[in-house]
Amino acid sequence: MNNKLRKIVLRAASAVMATLLFSSAFVFVPEKTPVSSLAADANVQKYENEIAALEQKQKELEALISKSQSEANQAAQEKAYLDNLIYVIETKQAAAEKLIEELKAKVAETEKVIAEREKQIDVTNEKFVERMRMAHENGNASYLEILLNADSISDFLSKMERVNAMLDYDKKLKTQYKEEKAALEQEKADLSASKELQEQTLLQLEEDKKTAEVQAAKAEKYYNTLQSDKAAYQAQYNRAKQEEQKLDAQLTAYLKSLQEQNSSQVTATGEFMWPLPLNKGYISCYFGGRDPNSAPHYALDIAIAYGTPIYGSNDGTVLKAEWHYSYGYYVLIDHGNGRSTLYAHCSSLNVGAGQQVAKGQVIGGVGSTGFSTGNHLHFEFRVNGVRQNPLNYVKKGL
Numbered sequence: 001m002n003n004k005l006r007k008i009v010l011r012a013a014s015a016v017m018a019t020l021l022f023s024s025a026f027v028f029v030p031e032k033t034p035v036s037s038l039a040a041d042a043n044v045q046k047y048e049n050e051i052a053a054l055e056q057k058q059k060e061l062e063a064l065i066s067k068s069q070s071e072a073n074q075a076a077q078e079k080a081y082l083d084n085l086i087y088v089i090e091t092k093q094a095a096a097e098k099l100i101e102e103l104k105a106k107v108a109e110t111e112k113v114i115a116e117r118e119k120q121i122d123v124t125n126e127k128f129v130e131r132m133r134m135a136h137e138n139g140n141a142s143y144l145e146i147l148l149n150a151d152s153i154s155d156f157l158s159k160m161e162r163v164n165a166m167l168d169y170d171k172k173l174k175t176q177y178k179e180e181k182a183a184l185e186q187e188k189a190d191l192s193a194s195k196e197l198q199e200q201t202l203l204q205l206e207e208d209k210k211t212a213e214v215q216a217a218k219a220e221k222y223y224n225t226l227q228s229d230k231a232a233y234q235a236q237y238n239r240a241k242q243e244e245q246k247l248d249a250q251l252t253a254y255l256k257s258l259q260e261q262n263s264s265q266v267t268a269t270g271e272f273m274w275p276l277p278l279n280k281g282y283i284s285c286y287f288g289g290r291d292p293n294s295a296p297h298y299a300l301d302i303a304i305a306y307g308t309p310i311y312g313s314n315d316g317t318v319l320k321a322e323w324h325y326s327y328g329y330y331v332l333i334d335h336g337n338g339r340s341t342l343y344a345h346c347s348s349l350n351v352g353a354g355q356q357v358a359k360g361q362v363i364g365g366v367g368s369t370g371f372s373t374g375n376h377l378h379f380e381f382r383v384n385g386v387r388q389n390p391l392n393y394v395k396k397g398l
């Protein structure tokens, strides 16, 4: 039998024992129950209470363990999210840094081109000034010279045009360089602005990273706290479980000793009769077997037709003839000498509490009331309140 099943069976067994020992004690207390039987009930009850309390404690600790675990999982998830966030920020930082380097290089390159243009402007300017100076100094002479060297008026005019065109060209070139320089200056300003923007972005990223790192550290610390809480709960749980196992073992031993102690007192007498018509029905569960709920069975179950008359097994006084949630309608007869018999799951009762009954008198009809899965008589034989195997006292009628 595995541990869990063993535990369930033990639980059911001890619960049934405790309930039934207790209820029988209650019935017999006024005159007939010996002191030892009372002590037994109290002991079993005490074990049961302690075990139940330990089980409750384990249940509570299980809830705490599971709560710590689920919170720890959440904290771990948060930590993983933040770690990933930090990684993303670092990637963005690297990209921003690279871009800043590129922009710096481009600014430097643009500055170089601007310097070149400035130089070209200066050179063009000097050339222009030189040409102007020459044209001025030569004055009309140069024109005269051109004129004199000209073959004709049209040749003179075309030579004049060339001089003017040269001056115009220099002027245009200078303007073009100036425009180019202005465009480059604008480009440089744009590049610098982009670079500044990236630098601001980088600062923001550094701040974000710091925040994420603080949060990640917090999440990790919380995770560790939860893990140590969980370990503490687990240790408490293990202690409670061990304690319960110890008590389970003690209770099992105690119930066994109780059984042995009582069985040593019994002797079959044969004076009690079979409680049903002879050779009818069959035994569906023996004493010491397992009932349909797999609890230990401290009675004899005889499956037989609905309404079959049930006979009082011996002379006696009816102690109980009433409803019970588990027994259904049942009769308990006190036969004196510490002996009593119980008849459960009846469909009808023919006797009442306090009534004297004779051996063989019909006390009720077979049924399936209470915790029962079919028509049968649940027959108990008790000696000093402890249930014994009915077949040790009653000759089997089948």
Ligand SMILES: [Zn+2]
Pocket (backbone or CB within 6 Å): 285, 291, 297, 299, 300, 301, 377, 378, 379
């Ligand atoms: Zn039964």
